[in-house]
Every structure is written in C-alpha cells, then in structure tokens.
Amino acid sequence: MTIDEVRRFFDAQPFMPFTFFLADGRQFPVVGREFIALSPLGRTAVVYQPDGMFDVIDLLLVTSLKAHVPDNGSPKRRGKR
Numbered sequence: 677m678t679i680d681e682v683r684r685f686f687d688a689q690p691f692m693p694f695t696f697f698l699a700d701g702r703q704f705p706v707v708g709r710e711f712i713a714l715s716p717l718g719r720t721a722v723v724y725q726p727d728g729m730f731d732v733i734d735l736l737l738v739t740s741l742k743a744h745v746p747d748n749g750s751p752k753r754r755g756k757r
Contacts, residue, residue: 677716
C-alpha cells in the first residue's frame with residue numbers, strides 16, 4: 677500500500693471511517709481524521725483507538741483499505757434541511 681492511497685481515504689470529503697487490512701489478518705479501524713497520523717516519509721501510519729491505545733502500521737504490510745459507507749449508501753448529512 678502506498679501513502680498516496682491512504683491519503684485518498686484520509687482526505688475524503690466528507691471523511692468516512694475506514695479500516696486497514698494487513699497481510700496477517702489483523703484489522704485496524706480509523707474512526708476519524710484525528711485518530712490517524714501519517715509519517716512524513718510515507719512508510720508508516722499510527723492508528724489511535726478511542727481508549728488512547730495506538731498501533732504503528734508498516735504500510736508495506738497493508739493489503740487493502742475499506743471505507744465504512746453508511747447504511748443508506750451515502751454519507752450522513754449534518755444540520756437541518
């Protein structure tokens with residue numbers, strides 16, 4: 677996986693939560709932009725969990741990313757109509 681592919685998910689408007697899938701079967705959900713940090717050199721990402729724990733992910737071990745699309749198939753709207 678390249679850092680550019682991860683940035684596509686990170687920069688999506690509106691942001692949609694997504695999950696990293698690793699070659700060894702582990703999964704790391706990213707629930708918001710504030711829960712991920714990307715390294716300047718593009719080799720690693722740090723994924724923070726709501727409880728403050730974190731995992732450092734080697735992007736070369738990532739096999740795929742999957743966005744979590746809301747049940748109705750479109751991003752949630754905020755505010756009044």
